[in-house]
Amino acid sequence: KAGVTQTPRYLIKTRGQQVTLSCSPISGHRSVSWYQQTPGQGLQFLFEYFSETQRNKGNFPGRFSGRQFSNSRSEMNVSTLELGDSALYLCASSLFPSEETQYFGPGTRLLVL
Amino acid sequence: GQSLEQPSEVTAVEGAIVQINCTYQTSGFYGLSWYQQHDGGAPTFLSYNALDGLEETGRFSSFLSRSDSYGYLLLQELQMKDSASYFCAVLGNYGGATNKLIFGTGTLLAVQP
Numbered sequence: 001k002a003g004v005t006q007t008p009r010y011l012i013k014t015r016g017q018q019v020t021l022s023c024s025p026i027s028g029h030r031s032v033s034w035y036q037q038t039p040g041q042g043l044q045f046l047f048e049y050f051s052e053t054q055r056n057k058g059n060f061p062g063r064f065s066g067r068q069f070s071n072s073r074s075e076m077n078v079s080t081l082e083l084g085d086s087a088l089y090l091c092a093s094s095l096f097p098s099e100e101t102q103y104f105g106p107g108t109r110l111l112v113l
Numbered sequence: 114g115q116s117l118e119q120p121s122e123v124t125a126v127e128g129a130i131v132q133i134n135c136t137y138q139t140s141g142f143y144g145l146s147w148y149q150q151h152d153g154g155a156p157t158f159l160s161y162n163a164l165d166g167l168e169e170t171g172r173f174s175s176f177l178s179r180s181d182s183y184g185y186l187l188l189q190e191l192q193m194k195d196s197a198s199y200f201c202a203v204l205g206n207y208g209g210a211t212n213k214l215i216f217g218t219g220t221l222l223a224v225q226p
Contacts (some may be wrong), residue, residue, distance in 0.1 A: 004155075033213070042200060042218035043156070048211060055211040090155065098212035100146045100163075100204045104155040 002027065004093050004105035012111045018079040021108045025072050025093030031055075032074040033102060034066060037088040046089075049074055050097045078110075086112045115139035117217035119201055124223045125191055133186045133199050133220045141206030145177050145184045146214065151197045159186070159199075188222070196224045 005024045013019050025032050033056075034046040045058035049068035066076040072093075078085055088109050092102035117137045125131040135145065144163035148156040162168055162177035162184060174187040188195055198219040206212045 035216070040218060043202075043216040045213050045215060048213060050211070056207075056213045058213075092156075098143075098204070100144055100161040100202075100214070101158045102214065104157070106155050 004091055004103055006089075006091050006105040006108050008108060009106065010109050010111075012113065013081050014113050015081055015083060017081050018077060019081060019110060020075055020077045021089055021091075021110075023074045023076075023091030023093075023105060025074070025091075026103055029093035029095055029103070030072050031094045031097045031099070032068055032072065033092045033094075034074070034076050035090045035092065036060075037090055037107070038086075043090065046076065048097060055097050081112045083112050086110060115203065115205065115207065115215050117201055117203060117215065119199075119217045119220045121218070122221045122223070124225060126225050127191055127193060129191050130187065130189045131191060131222065133188075133201075133222070135184045135186075135201030135217055137182050137184075137201070137203050137217075139182075139203050139205045139207075139215065141212070142179070142182075143204040143206070143212055145175070146202040146204060147173075147175055147186045148200045148202060148216075149197050150200065150219070156200065161204075191224050193224050193226065196222060198222070 031050045033048040035043040048056040068074045147159040150156040160175040177184040202216045
């Protein structure tokens with residue numbers, strides 16, 4: 001069974017631009033969570049989607065948004081990029097929400113200049 | 114609020130045993146997970162403790178004491194490939210529709226020959 005895939009793997013943007021990242025969960029998994037990982041900050045929870053509905057949200061500004069499609073694929077969008085948004089963005093999937101076992105994708109490394 | 118504390122770095126030699134501690138403060142606690150992340154790789158699930166006690170999976174064991182808000186990951190017979198970052202993560206309910214995983218900032222384990 002194929003793992004979680006994320007595209008693109010690397011991205012360079014400039015301040016003020018917006019970006020859309022994509023995540024395809026493991027086949028059959030219906031819950032997708034997004035995390036931001038920066039050095040020294042660990043993984044910080046962004047949001048979780050299940051059945052096309054946002055079920056949980058972390059403490060990030062409204063510039064960070066996401067959505068989930070009927071095939072469980074998910075996208076996250078960051079508008080008006082800031083230098084501090086440079087990070088590794090990880091997507092994780094599970095069969096259902098609130099599971100302790102999540103399967104992570106390789107991440108999208110975003111650099112904001 | 115919620116917080117997790119774990120050491121930032123641990124060094125050990127091949128064949129030795131190492132313990133990585135994690136203390137947490139949180140509400141709505143459901144359990145404690147551990148994840149491993151190699152440099153440049155995706156986090157991978159290692160173990161989950163919902164109840165007090167020790168869970169053993171091969172060379173890795175994980176312990177939880179709910180009354181002390183404390184857990185640890187024990188790695189035995191260390192191998193060079195165990196060099197990685199290890200994250201503890203609390204599964205809890207923080208007011209959203211679902212539970213979510215809150216990660217610590219990670220412990221970088223360096224295994225030396």
